Amino acid sequence: MELSLSREDAAFRDDVRAFIAENYxxxxxxxxxxxxxxxxxxxxxxxxxxxxxxxxxxxxxxxGGPGWSITQRFIFEQETxxxxxxxxxxxxxxxxxxxxxxxxxxxQKQRFxxxxxxxxxxxCQGYSEPGSGSDLASVRTKAVRDGDHYVVNGHKTxxxxxxxxxxxxxxxxxxxxxxxxxxxxxxxxxxxxxGVTVRPIITIDGSHxxxxxxxxxxxxPAENLIGEENKGWTYAKFLLGNERTSxxxxxxxxxxxxxxxxxxxxxxxxxxxAFGEFIKDIARVELDLLALEATELRIVxxxxxxxxxxxxxxxxxIRGTEIFQRIADxxxxxxxxxxxxxxxxxxxxxxxxxxxxxxxxxxxxxxNSRKLSIYGGSNEIQRNIIAKAVLGL
Amino acid sequence: MDIQxxxxxxxxxxxxxxLLRDQYGFEARxxxxxxDEGWSRKHWNAFAELGLCAAPFRESSGGLxxxxxxxxxxxxxxxxxxxxxxxxxxxxxxxGLIEDIDLQAQRDAxxxxxxxxxxxxxxxxxxxxxxxxxxxxxxxxxxxxxxxxLSGTKxxxxxxxxxxxxxxxxRTSGGARDRNGVSLFVVDRQSANLHLxxxxxxxxxxxxxxxxxxxxxxxxxxxxxxxxxxxxxxxCRDRAIAALCAEAIGAMSELNSATLEYAKTRKQFGVALGxxxxxxxxxxxxxxxxxxxxxxxxxxNLSLAAGEPHRSKLASGTKSxxxxxxxxxxxxxIQLHGGMGMSDELNVGHYFKRIASINVxxxxxxxxxxxxxxxxxxxVSSDVALKVASNQR
Numbered sequence: 001m002e003l004s005l006s007r008e009d010a011a012f013r014d015d016v017r018a019f020i021a022e023n024y025x026x027x028x029x030x031x032x033x034x035x036x037x038x039x040x041x042x043x044x045x046x047x048x049x050x051x052x053x054x055x056x057x058x059x060x061x062x063x064g065g066p067g068w069s070i071t072q073r074f075i076f077e078q079e080t081x082x083x084x085x086x087x088x089x090x091x092x093x094x095x096x097x098x099x100x101x102x103x104x105x106x107x108q109k110q111r112f113x114x115x116x117x118x119x120x121x122x123x124c125q126g127y128s129e130p131g132s133g134s135d136l137a138s139v140r141t142k143a144v145r146d147g148d149h150y151v152v153n154g155h156k157t158x159x160x161x162x163x164x165x166x167x168x169x170x171x172x173x174x175x176x177x178x179x180x181x182x183x184x185x186x187x188x189x190x191x192x193x194x195g196v197t198v199r200p201i202i203t204i205d206g207s208h209x210x211x212x213x214x215x216x217x218x219x220x221p222a223e224n225l226i227g228e229e230n231k232g233w234t235y236a237k238f239l240l241g242n243e244r245t246s247x248x249x250x251x252x253x254x255x256x257x258x259x260x261x262x263x264x265x266x267x268x269x270x271x272x273x274a275f276g277e278f279i280k281d282i283a284r285v286e287l288d289l290l291a292l293e294a295t296e297l298r299i300v301x302x303x304x305x306x307x308x309x310x311x312x313x314x315x316x317x318i319r320g321t322e323i324f325q326r327i328a329d330x331x332x333x334x335x336x337x338x339x340x341x342x343x344x345x346x347x348x349x350x351x352x353x354x355x356x357x358x359x360x361x362x363x364x365x366x367x368n369s370r371k372l373s374i375y376g377g378s379n380e381i382q383r384n385i386i387a388k389a390v391l392g393l
Numbered sequence: 394m395d396i397q398x399x400x401x402x403x404x405x406x407x408x409x410x411x412l413l414r415d416q417y418g419f420e421a422r423x424x425x426x427x428x429d430e431g432w433s434r435k436h437w438n439a440f441a442e443l444g445l446c447a448a449p450f451r452e453s454s455g456g457l458x459x460x461x462x463x464x465x466x467x468x469x470x471x472x473x474x475x476x477x478x479x480x481x482x483x484x485x486x487x488x489g490l491i492e493d494i495d496l497q498a499q500r501d502a503x504x505x506x507x508x509x510x511x512x513x514x515x516x517x518x519x520x521x522x523x524x525x526x527x528x529x530x531x532x533x534x535x536x537x538x539x540x541x542x543l544s545g546t547k548x549x550x551x552x553x554x555x556x557x558x559x560x561x562x563x564r565t566s567g568g569a570r571d572r573n574g575v576s577l578f579v580v581d582r583q584s585a586n587l588h589l590x591x592x593x594x595x596x597x598x599x600x601x602x603x604x605x606x607x608x609x610x611x612x613x614x615x616x617x618x619x620x621x622x623x624x625x626x627x628x629c630r631d632r633a634i635a636a637l638c639a640e641a642i643g644a645m646s647e648l649n650s651a652t653l654e655y656a657k658t659r660k661q662f663g664v665a666l667g668x669x670x671x672x673x674x675x676x677x678x679x680x681x682x683x684x685x686x687x688x689x690x691x692x693x694n695l696s697l698a699a700g701e702p703h704r705s706k707l708a709s710g711t712k713s714x715x716x717x718x719x720x721x722x723x724x725x726x727i728q729l730h731g732g733m734g735m736s737d738e739l740n741v742g743h744y745f746k747r748i749a750s751i752n753v754x755x756x757x758x759x760x761x762x763x764x765x766x767x768x769x770x771x772x773v774s775s776d777v778a779l780k781v782a783s784n785q786r
Contacts, residue, residue: 283766287689287714294688305397315681380674387673390680391653 005075012072016079023048024085031361033086035207036347039122039164046088046119055117056093063101063109064117070304081251091160092116092123095239096169099186103227103235112167112188126156126170126189126213127236134381136171137180137233141215143172143187145222150174150187152195152218158375162198162211165191170215175230186232188224189215205367206345240377247376248316249324250293256327256365257286263334263358278334285326292319311389314382321372321379332366335359339366396691402466405459408443409470417474419740425477426597432555437478441510446484454492454504461632461697465639465690472643475743477598479513482552485636487514487560490577490629494617503558503579515556517547517603518626525756527562527626528572532605534563541565541578541615543608551754553601554591556582561605562622575623577616584608596750597743630755631708635697637751638690638711641719644744644751645683648726651741652676655730672729679725682718689714706768709761716751716758723748 005013025044030036049055057073059065068076080087097116100108115121132138141154152172162168168189175183189196195218201210226235264278299312332339338355342363353360373379387393398406416436425433440446448463450456457463464485471480488507491499506512523529532545543563553559559580567574580587588604617625653676656667666672693711696704723745727734734741752758 279766280762283710283713283762287710287762287765288685290692290710291685291689291714294692295684298688298691301397315684319681319685383674383677384670386677386680391667391673391676393653393656393667393673393676 005071009071009075013075013079016076017083019052019054020080020083020085023052024083028086029084030347031343032347032364035209035345035364037086042086042089042164043119045086049088050117050119055088055119056097058094058098059101063097063113070300074300078251081249082254083251084255088119089122089161091125091169092119092121095125096123096167096188099169099226099235099239102238103186105223107223108188108226121166122161122164124159124162124165124168124191124213126159126168128156128158130155130157134378136236137184139171139173139184141170141172142176143174143185143220145174146219148222150220150222150225152187152189152215152220154215156213156215157211158201159198159211159213160209162191162213163200163208167191168196168213169226171232171236174232178230181233183230184232184236185229186226186235187220188226189218189220193218193220195219202345203368203371205364206342207364207368208345247313248292248296248320250289250296250320253289253320253324253327256324256331257282257289259358260327260331260334263331263356263362267334267336267356267359278330281330285323285330288319288323288326292316292323295319311386314377314385317376318379318382325369325372328362328366328369331359332362335362339363342367396462396695398466402459402462405444405448405463406466406470409445409467412439412443413470413474413476417476419475419743422475422477430555431593431597431599432478436476437513438510440478440480441508445480446488446510447508449484450488450492450504450508454500456492456504456508461635461694464632464636465694468636468639469643472640472645472747473647475597475644475740475747477596479515479552479555481633481636481640482516482556483507483512483514486516486629486633487558489632490516490560490616490625493628494577494625496617498613499579499616512557513552513555514558514560515550515552516629517550517553517559517561519548519550520546521548523548525760526570527623527630528575529570530562530564530575531569532561532563534565534576534578534610536565536612537609539612541610541612543578543580543605543610545605547603547605549600550603551594551598551600553582553589553603554599558582559603560616561603562626563605565619567620572623574620575626576619577622577625578610579614579616580605580608580610584610594750596747598750627705631697631705633755634708634712634761635690635694637754638686638693638715641715641748641751642683642686642690644747645686645719645722648722648741648744649676649679649683652679652726652729655733659731666729675725675729679722682722686715686718706765709756709768710765712756713758713761713765716761719748720752720758 028037028041028045046055053066054076056065057068057076061067093116097113100112112121127136129140141152141156143150143152154172156170168191170187170189171184172187173183174185177183195216197214199212200208201212202208203210261282264282268275268278296316299309303309335355338359339362341354343353343360344351416439425436444457445467447456448459448467449461452458467480484507488504491503507514518527520529520531532543532547534541534543543561545563547561550559559582561578561580562575563578564574565576586606586608589601591599591601594600656672656676657665659666689711693707696707726741727745730739730741733739736742
């Protein structure tokens with residue numbers, strides 16, 4: 001399904017397609033780019049996009065954005081995800097960048113924004129804490145003012161790719177007497193500061209994506225505070241809004257659905273008792289995906305007419321993740337006996353991996369995809385948001 | 394791809410809304426249903442005066458040139474108000490077939506009286522054992538001089554007791570399930586040897602079983618080309634689905650607002666029903682189901698208007714997805730209304746019954762799920778489809 005595009009937009013789409021085909025690095029085409037690449041490999045595409053001026057579609061032109069329309073941004077997102085390119089690090093480009101150019105000081109903008117664009121600085125997100133779950137306002141990490149520094153003590157967790165990070169943006173409690181959201185501040189912390197320790201968390205799929213980050217008497221210059229003290233919740237909410245807009249994940253789901261069809265066609269015999277059921281399940285999930293895509297196109301069209309999409313982002317998050325989980329589940333079922341095999345981590349060509357090439361990552365994707373309905377505000381939280389904001393309950 | 398209605402379309406929608414608000418409230422509808430005839434000529438004439446019966450037809454046919462989008466607008470509002478008058482049968486089915494077959498003489502003979510609201514039509518394609526297969530036709534049509542002679546029984550012809558004219562599918566050649574050899578005939582309802590046994594349908598309409606015992610039909614009333622009726626009916630089904638889905642989303646949106654309103658006012662255990670999270674999340678899922686149904690229905694109608702090659706596959710996909718979504722919304726609307734939802738006095742059950750009926754007309758959600766699965770984009774059975782088909786034989 002495609003937007004009915006104007007001539008200019010169609011030409012833009014063709015440019016983007018051609019650019020990806022000519023420039024996407026071959027060495028990034030691995031079975032599971034999220035886990036199989038080194039930091040340097042992950043940054044290859046980032047740097048190519050930066051040289052082209054396309055690294056930060058969301059950003060205003062004055063800060064280094066390409067100055068695209070909403071439709072162009074959507075086309076770029078659609079083309080890059082359909083082509084299976086690894087998106088630039090969201091924590092840097094989509095999350096902290098917009099917070100800095102929206103709420104940061106001039107000095108902060110000059111210091112941080114260029115290094116985000118080039119890929120010199122890798123950012124991670126210090127929101128979650130042990131025991132906080134989806135209730136982010138329950139932050140316990142403390143920052144106490146001491147002269148022109150804050151002294152930070154606490155424990156952040158589920159920190160994605162912190163093992164590569166140069167910086168972490170943290171929610172910290174600066175007013176212990178204020179209630180929930182009121183006493184929180186938004187602080188930028190150099191990961192090389194004394195007192196910062198990163199410990200890997202290995203998830204059920206065997207991969208190392210997330211980490212614990214311990215902060216012990218870390219001295220952070222007061223100039224690294226974003227905006228005003230105790231107003232951090234406002235900035236955090238702004239950031240979460242950005243996080244959810246790209247969560248429909250149509251391109252990714254489409255690619256994995258096509259692979260599932262391929263596996264079912266080649267691996268499952270016609271007289272297998274479950275064959276007909278696979279055909280039915282695939283049709284169902286394909287229609288779910290089509291309906292979500294049609295909804296995304298409808299919202300994009302509304303946005304380009306200046307209509308606020310409101311909590312549409314929550315709908316995308318809920319349905320986008322449910323659909324991908326279903327595809328991952330069906331793919332795992334489709335590889336049959338090989339569903340018990342799982343790759344070793346760190347990944348290496350020296351490890352023997354049995355079964356069809358297409359199915360090597362089926363087990364870990366199935367396991368890993370369970371996270372989708374939990375992170376970024378669990379799907380139950382998203383339903384609460386719609387209940388409140390749309391239904392007025 | 395949100396449909397931004399033109400000024401003309403907005404006007405059409407507003408004028409239907411005004412008319413229905415003034416004349417077609419739930420109690421007015423109840424009175425219409427209770428009459429002997431079971432429908433209202435007076436209201437029908439008001440629809441015709443408003444131009445609704447001419448709205449979708451091409452200007453070259455004497456219509457207002459609104460196309461599928463005009464039908465969508467009308468049907469959505471009719472769905473909201475549970476209108477029972479035979480717009481679908483007369484304008485969408487019969488009128489659509491006559492215009493699509495595109496023979497000047499037949500257009501001139503039949504369309505003006507359809508567009509003026511003077512004649513009521515019904516489409517008799519089904520038979521007792523045909524289920525949803527247009528090719529499964531045992532009613533025969535034998536050429537005899539300047540006439541055809543029709544014999545057989547047609548089943549569940551909705552709107553037939555009200556109709557002046559019928560379009561009947563009958564076999565002019567081939568075996569009982571051959572795709573070729575089915576022809577369409579315009580038959581006067583008052584023809585000699587045509588017997589009609591009327592019955593009520595679950596959604597308050599009337600339908601009939603029709604027995605033809607050597608009914609003479611002038612050769613000039615063969616609609617289109619002899620033996621090619623199935624293709625015409627398939628195109629008719631695509632249009633029918635687009636209209637029924639629009640009607641379904643009208644009904645769904647009324648069910649959702651009624652349920653939400655009830656949840657906010659009805660108290661149990663001292664609090665409003667809507668404060669219970671399990672019910673909030675159910676209503677969020679009803680909201681999402683509606684949004685997705687709207688998106689797909691708009692997408693289908695735009696594809697029909699543009700004559701996209703994949704429209705027939707898309708029609709089946711939409712019928713399936715919207716059908717499941719509408720059933721979910723309707724069932725949950727009754728559930729959340731508790732015992733009241735079972736009462737005939739409340740409109741909720743009447744929407745439920747209309748949706749149940751829509752889900753049967755022209756194929757149920759499972760039938761269309763499989764039809765969607767077994768077709769590739771251009772309407773030809775895909776490789777996987779062939780595998781399934783051979784498996785099922």
